[in-house]
Amino acid sequence: MLLLGDQAIALGAINAGLSGVYAYPGTPSTEITEYIQDSKIAQQRGLHSRWCTNEKTAMEAALGLSFVGKRALVCMKHVGLNVCADCFVNSAMTGVNGGLVVLVADDPSMHSSQNEQDSRFYGKFAMVPTLEPSNQQEAYDMMDYAYELSETVNLPVLMRITTRMAHSRAVVEVGEPKEENAFHFPQNEKEWVLLPAIARRRNNVVTSQQPDLLKRAEESKFNKFFNATNHQIGILASGIAYNYLMECFPTGCKYPVLKISQYPLPKNQISKIASTCKSLLILEEGQPFIEDQVRGILPLNIPIMGKLSGELPRTGELNTDLVKKALGLPCQECFAPCEDVTPRPPALCQGCGHRSVFEALNLILKDYAHAKVFGDIGCYTLGALPPYRALSSCVDMGASITMAKGAADGGLFPAIAVIGDSTFTHSGMTGLLDAVNENSPITIVISDNLTTAMTGGQDSAGTNKFEAICRGIGVPEEHIRVVIPTPNNMDEIIRIIREEIEYKGVSVIIPRRECIQTASRHAKERAAKTTPANN
Amino acid sequence: MKSDIILCGVGGQGILSIATIIGEAAMNEGLYIKQAEVHGMSQRGGDVQSNLRISSQPISSDLIPLGQADVIISMEPMEALRYLPFLSKNGWIITSSVPFVNIANYPDIEKLKADFAKLSNVIFLDIDQLAKSNQIPRSANMILLGAAQKALGLDLDKLITAIHTVFKHKGKTVVDANICALKIGVDHAK
Numbered sequence: 001m002l003l004l005g006d007q008a009i010a011l012g013a014i015n016a017g018l019s020g021v022y023a024y025p026g027t028p029s030t031e032i033t034e035y036i037q038d039s040k041i042a043q044q045r046g047l048h049s050r051w052c053t054n055e056k057t058a059m060e061a062a063l064g065l066s067f068v069g070k071r072a073l074v075c076m077k078h079v080g081l082n083v084c085a086d087c088f089v090n091s092a093m094t095g096v097n098g099g100l101v102v103l104v105a106d107d108p109s110m111h112s113s114q115n116e117q118d119s120r121f122y123g124k125f126a127m128v129p130t131l132e133p134s135n136q137q138e139a140y141d142m143m144d145y146a147y148e149l150s151e152t153v154n155l156p157v158l159m160r161i162t163t164r165m166a167h168s169r170a171v172v173e174v175g176e177p178k179e180e181n182a183f184h185f186p187q188n189e190k191e192w193v194l195l196p197a198i199a200r201r202r203n204n205v206v207t208s209q210q211p212d213l214l215k216r217a218e219e220s221k222f223n224k225f226f227n228a229t230n231h232q233i234g235i236l237a238s239g240i241a242y243n244y245l246m247e248c249f250p251t252g253c254k255y256p257v258l259k260i261s262q263y264p265l266p267k268n269q270i271s272k273i274a275s276t277c278k279s280l281l282i283l284e285e286g287q288p289f290i291e292d293q294v295r296g297i298l299p300l301n302i303p304i305m306g307k308l309s310g311e312l313p314r315t316g317e318l319n320t321d322l323v324k325k326a327l328g329l330p331c332q333e334c335f336a337p338c339e340d341v342t343p344r345p346p347a348l349c350q351g352c353g354h355r356s357v358f359e360a361l362n363l364i365l366k367d368y369a370h371a372k373v374f375g376d377i378g379c380y381t382l383g384a385l386p387p388y389r390a391l392s393s394c395v396d397m398g399a400s401i402t403m404a405k406g407a408a409d410g411g412l413f414p415a416i417a418v419i420g421d422s423t424f425t426h427s428g429m430t431g432l433l434d435a436v437n438e439n440s441p442i443t444i445v446i447s448d449n450l451t452t453a454m455t456g457g458q459d460s461a462g463t464n465k466f467e468a469i470c471r472g473i474g475v476p477e478e479h480i481r482v483v484i485p486t487p488n489n490m491d492e493i494i495r496i497i498r499e500e501i502e503y504k505g506v507s508v509i510i511p512r513r514e515c516i517q518t519a520s521r522h523a524k525e526r527a528a529k530t531t532p533a534n535n
Numbered sequence: 536m537k538s539d540i541i542l543c544g545v546g547g548q549g550i551l552s553i554a555t556i557i558g559e560a561a562m563n564e565g566l567y568i569k570q571a572e573v574h575g576m577s578q579r580g581g582d583v584q585s586n587l588r589i590s591s592q593p594i595s596s597d598l599i600p601l602g603q604a605d606v607i608i609s610m611e612p613m614e615a616l617r618y619l620p621f622l623s624k625n626g627w628i629i630t631s632s633v634p635f636v637n638i639a640n641y642p643d644i645e646k647l648k649a650d651f652a653k654l655s656n657v658i659f660l661d662i663d664q665l666a667k668s669n670q671i672p673r674s675a676n677m678i679l680l681g682a683a684q685k686a687l688g689l690d691l692d693k694l695i696t697a698i699h700t701v702f703k704h705k706g707k708t709v710v711d712a713n714i715c716a717l718k719i720g721v722d723h724a725k
Contacts, residue, residue: 002558002562002568002570004572027574031574111573112574164597164598167571167572167573167574168570168571169568169569169571169572170567170570170594170597171562171567171568240597243595243597244595244596244598246595246596247596247600319600320596320598321600324600331601332601332603332623333602333624334601334621334622334624335620335622335624336619337620338616338617338650340616340642340646340647340650341613341616342613342638342640342642343582344545344580344581344613344614344637344638345581345638346546346581347579347580347581347637348579348580349579349580379579382579386639456574
């Protein structure tokens with residue numbers, strides 16, 4: 001089957017006897033959950049696959065499913081792991097009952113993200129086994145292995161992939177689906193109550209498990225040593241960096257290679273290759289996670305080349321050409337970049353409701369000397385680019401509201417937050433409560449397009465509930481204003497925003513119109529239903 | 536057999552369906568495939584590309600190294616030039632000639648034409664006009680694929696079979712329009 005890396009992981013999980021996936025959409029991890037939602041076998045088995053409100057609720061629900069003995073998967077992009085870090089780290093303290101795999105897709109080069117954080121650090125931090133597949137087949141094969149490992153060592157397993165692994169297709173050989181686990185409670189049920197006395201005991205257990213986890217990594221079939229004749233360089237290559245290395249040597253690498261796909265780092269294997277080679281080259285996608293550990297602080301016997309020593313760039317994705325340079329191999333002769341080509345940044349779609357929102361804001365805010373608009377994560381972040389240049393910040397999910405509040409605390413007026421519907425339910429509601437409790441003079445625009453648009457139009461957890469949520473949190477009824485954001489409704493939008501800016505308390509404006517991408521998809525689906533294909 | 540292909544254009548122009556047809560045809564020939572795609576933010580009217588690699592030997596990297604692409608298939612002329620450093624010295628560019636202007640500083644088309652004139656292997660086709668005049672306005676991308684067929688080194692029959700498989704669920708009209716488009720492309724590449 002020709003599968004995206006994400007799809008290979010999804011199918012690998014289903015075939016390993018998965019009982020449920022929990023996730024919030026985030027590039028490049030979204031397609032894992034979508035594959036399970038569309039999978040026939042998953043539907044027949046009634047596997048949980050609905051989108052969650054955020055990564056924290058997803059992680060906690062997955063841990064709950066594990067508690068009753070079932071195999072659970074939780075998927076997210078790298079910054080999502082920050083959102084659920086509390087539960088993730090503590091899930092190593094509770095341990096698991098049914099196998100639990102935490103799949104995190106990192107985005108080096110930041111194709112669709114606001115940082116390049118490397119999730120392998122979290123695996124080490126939480127003291128759990130971490131896997132990093134190097135190709136789609138291995139990603140598929142690793143899922144069954146990951147669930148077996150999780151249940152054997154009684155810990156969640158972190159699986160880390162990067163963008164090219166997630167969003168590249170290859171042919172994958174697949175097997176048959178296993179049965180799901182039977183419902184059963186953990187043997188050590190009381191250990192799940194992380195009161196200090198119990199947590200201390202569990203901390204000792206997990207800490208004492210580390211040599212065993214190391215031994216498993218040393219012996220893992222995914223950490224492979226390939227010997228070769230030329231011992232000038234020994235190479236450590238993790239995850240997809242291994243592919244770029246192999247691309248440099250179509251007939252086989254002339255240097256000894258240790259391929260690393262399971263952590264904790266296999267120290268003995270690394271010592272072994274280092275002892276037979278004159279230098280080490282470390283190839284890893286992301287931050288210098290392996291290199292930092294191999295270097296330590298004290299001087300080593302042999303030179304180490306990698307991201308810290310400058311042979312490879314510290315930031316951005318790896319590729320074959322960068323690996324060639326690090327190896328001192330010549331790159332293919334190539335054309336110079338064409339000077340007439342100009343950048344073509346992404347933009348809000350023509351006809352998108354967010355456009356009317358930014359147009360109105362820009363018009364109104366001309367009248368205020370110090371107005372600032374705090375942005376958030378979603379399509380509408382593109383309002384920061386020309387022609388609007390309307391945003392002063394974009395930091396993390398929900399930060400628009402709380403940053404506007406903090407700035408208002410410091411005297412900013414008007415302080416405006418622009419947040420999408422899905423981002424608001426993800427992490428904006430708690431910030432709204434803070435603002436309501438202090439009656440902060442801020443104006444919040446929840447630009448509601450009825451979907452999670454940026455990641456491709458997934459269901460949004462709060463659809464049809466926003467007025468009720470805002471009322472429930474305590475925003476006065478008369479300051480919850482709904483408006484239709486279309487170009488011919490500009491007068492009303494402008495009037496309402498002006499009124500609410502002048503109100504010295506929390507107000508919420510909800511411009512509501514369906515995303516034009518999902519609207520046209522829904523129209524096509526309706527048309528397809530009424531006129532069946534003529535084959 | 537090895538063919539490294541860069542498919543490019545602007546988000547929403549349908550480069551992934553070209554990739555799907557090539558992928559299907561390559562699968563049927565028992566070739567190895569790797570296809571790296573762009574999802575997420577850049578799809579919104581920005582430049583998009585997909586690296587498609589097919590080979591009779593196993594493929595390591597998901598990405599095509601510099602100077603190694605055999606073919607660039609582009610739905611937009613400036614986008615074709617964006618990936619020039621990846622094109623092999625003997626490689627082919629098959630591109631739509633119609634600019635997609637959604638940025639203020641889009642270069643003068645004459646300048647772009649001059650850039651293409653410096654290259655030896657270029658097929659420059661007004662696929663939108665061809666699609667319209669043949670009453671298949673929605674199949675412009677398959678005209679482009681047809682024009683690339685020879686450069687790709689894939690049999691026409693295999694591509695036709697792939698169109699049958701991929702578009703079957705959309706009905707005979709859609710299949711026929713796409714095959715018609717493919718053949719128009721083949722003819723114009725001669």
